[in-house]
Amino acid sequence: MTNANVSVEIDSSAAVNIFQDTVFIEDLRTQMLKFARLQVRDNQIAEDAVQEAMISAYQNIDRFARQAAFKTWVFSILKNKIIDLLRKEKRHTAASQLEDGPNLNGDALIEHLFEENGHWQKDERPKKWDQPEHGVENTHFWRIFDACLDALPAKYGRLFMMREFLEMDTPEICHNEEVTVSSLNVTLYRARLRLRECLEDHWFQKETS
Amino acid sequence: MMKCKQATQMLSEKLDRPLSAKEKINLAMHTAICGPCRQFGKQMEMIRGLSKSYSKAKESDDK
Structure with missing residues (x-):
């Protein structure tokens, strides 16, 4: 038997399991918050960006394929959220x-x-x-x-x-x-x-x- | 002969990429005779270590 039929895609339910790992997610959230605060220097915007990035990551988990790159993927979402929020908040645009x-x-x-x-x-x-x-x-x-x-x-x-x-x-x-x-x-x-x-x-x- | 300005940049880049053999030799020759750059090198390593502890410390703070 060859493995031609074996799917190379990661089962998306396995990916969703990442969100069940509360220790991992809490640590990730802490790192994301620090990152966001360094970028925007505003706690409220930082918290919003992290919140939105987490939700977006959860909703789009099926687009995410490689578990090792999970962090990078979530941070790229976060970066875009921060940019969006900063655009809305004109006072930070300098x-x-x-x-x-x-x-x-x-x-x-x-x-x-x-x-x-x-x-x-x-x-x-x-x-x-x-x-x-x-x-x-x-x-x-x-x-x-x-x-x-x-x-x-x-x-x-x-x-x-x-x-x-x-x-x-x-x-x-x-x-x-x-x-x-x-x-x-x-x-x-x-x-x-x-x-x-x-x-x-x-x-x-x-x-x- | 490498100057302090280049040596300090090498001491930082050492943390980000493997230095070439030539760079290593030039840097070693410089730090052998330059105390301040030796300190700088140690402090670069310390800053890396501190940054690691900082993420850890913050995580336990928040709980």
Whole structure:
């Protein structure tokens, strides 16, 4: 017997079972909310987007074929929901908001950190981060971490989140975001540079002084 | 000779892609003599670890 008759499609009832896994769905929902909040900086819109994306995923589960890609698929729905909601909410439409943040970013940050000859500016050289017992475990630290993430320009925050929180791989992110590999790598570098600077200024330096 | 500006970018890209043999050698030569970039490298790894704990911490918070 050959397996020519064996269907390669995943039984959609098996896919629906994903929604019965409450632990998985709760974790997913938490990640989606964080993602949405980073994008829109508005809790209500973020919650709405997640809610709508979840419903849409549930209703369209038969379109979804590969279980391994479930997360990516749900996040692509979420991304579209966020875009829809932002379009409705004109007050969030400033495109520049996606690139700019409240602090130095991109080339300006790099110019600030490095001398023209490519070496660190004296004052900006990374110092050793002490990690006292209570350090990174305490809630105050996580509040600062949160604030530093929020302070990233939206585009940095989004790509950083896809890589570090959603653990999406490079081809997946590039495909979803329509960016090249090198532009993704540069953006991640800039996001980490900014985040490092923020953590050093607001946590690690404060601790020792 | 690699400068700090390129070295820091390599130290970040190291987390996103495998570096070529040439890049690895240049980076190792740079970090061997540059303390601040060695710190930077450690901090890049720490930021990755912190990001992981952050998602975990948030999940248990919310419950």
